Amino acid sequence: MxxxxxxxxxxxxxxxxxxxxxxxxxxxxxxxxxxxxxxxxxxxxxxxxxxxxxxxxxxxxxxxxxxxxxxxxxxxxxxxxxxxxxxxxxxxxxxxxxxxxxxxxxxxxxxxxxxxxxxxxxxxxxxxxxxxxxxxxxxxxxxxxxxxxxIGPHDNSWPAIGAAPVDDRLPDVVVLDATDGPRADRVDNLADLFTATWVVNAASNRVGVRLDCRDGAAVRHRSGLSELSSEGIAHGSIQLPPSGQPVIFLADHPVTGGYPVVAVLSARSLDRAGQLAPGNVVRLRRG
CATH class of the missing domain: 2.60.120 (Jelly Rolls)
Incomplete structure (x- = not known):
């Protein structure tokens, strides 16, 4: 075999x-x-x-x-x-x-x-x-x-390509495109999410990429709001815990959560987020 x-x-x-x-x-x-x-x-x-x-x-x-x-x-x-x-x-x-x-x-x-x-x-x-x-x-x-x-059997029904000269290097600052999420109204300063510079935390894994603010204003929940009930979370959701440190959910993300989803990555940016390593610098671009 x-x-x-x-x-x-x-x-x-x-x-x-x-x-x-x-x-x-x-x-x-x-x-x-x-x-x-x-x-x-x-x-x-x-x-x-x-x-x-x-x-x-x-x-x-x-x-x-x-x-x-x-x-x-x-x-x-x-x-x-x-x-x-x-x-x-x-x-x-x-x-x-x-x-x-x-x-x-x-x-x-x-x-x-x-x-x-x-x-x-x-x-x-x-x-x-x-x-x-x-x-x-x-x-x-x-x-x-x-x-x-x-290894399974194969046939020739799918054409192979012998080589693909793809430049997979990440830039010094990785830009990820995102749109406002379903709970964007639960933060006072959502624009700061897109103007701040973020650094990938070492605690990141296949569940999610944790971001630390390197410079710019911290993003905070609006005061006086009732606590959210758990609700569905999509792949690529950017959830904001009370700490103000966003989490980008990757492939093994939970299907529900109680913190607000304030933004969602574009489909194209999802793959790039999956390549982020601790220490990488990230900017979010509002789409």
Whole structure:
């Protein structure tokens, strides 16, 4: 059976696809890749359907071995990629024969890489998805050394592209587009959310990106308002706790919450938010 063996998972690695939509009413978020565009690209590079299950890494450090002959591709954050210790490059199809190793170095710009294998990772789906949901604890376990991931069958119905010269470097200041949220009226100075400069807090994860104010006015709740009841939260929502430190909800976000959603990221900015690493500088642009 064709498979890949995880030799070193790096700081944090999971299996992800495009998620499990349609279960929010059961308290289950969609989950899936934090950077969906990067996952789609990796899959196209190996000839998979765009939603096939891949490996999502965090801060690099992954090393795997091919069990049988496979074709792989690495997309996403800037990092050195090698085959058997020899530099190969990102965003390109990489043939691996039985026993060959693929490795990803520490990321230098961005946070997450996606490793696609032709045929996709063929583990048992949960609610229609092979994604690991870190909040709802659904799907496969976080990847550890020694794990074997079976690879599914494939055909040639989806055309592959051999390489994609994409510049994935994050700028010094990452600009995210957002529109006013459903509870924008619960803050006195919403404009300050879009004029302040924010820094990504180290406590960020697949659930959400926490932002600290580097300069500009703090954003505060309006005084005298009654407490909100819990209500639905969408992927990309920017929630404002009483601390005034916004949280951008990513793929594993809760489906409800009691703090006001004061803004919502655009679909295009969602993928970029999924690549934010601690210390990155962020500005929100009002759309």
């Amino acid at each position: 064709t498979a890949v063996e995880i030799l070193t998972p790096g700081p944090f690695a999971t299996v992800q696809d495009l998620g499990r939509p349609g279960y929010a009413y059961l308290g289950v978020p969609r989950s899936g890749a934090a950077d969906r565009g990067a996952l789609r690209l990796a899959n196209r590079l190996v000839g998979n359907a765009e939603g096939a299950a891949c490996i999502e890494t965090t801060l690099g450090g992954l090393r795997l071995r091919a069990v049988g002959d496979v074709v792989a591709a690495v997309s996403g954050a800037m990092a050195d990629v090698a085959r058997n210790g020899v530099a190969y490059g990102r965003n390109a199809s990489m043939p691996l024969t039985d026993g060959d190793e693929l490795s990803i170095g520490t990321t230098t710009s961005g946070l997450r890489n996606y490793v696609a294998i032709r045929g996709g990772i063929d583990i048992e789906p949960t609610l229609g998805s092979r994604s690991t949901d870190t909040l709802a604890t659904l799907g496969p376990a976080t990847l550890t050394a020694g794990a074997h991931l079976p």
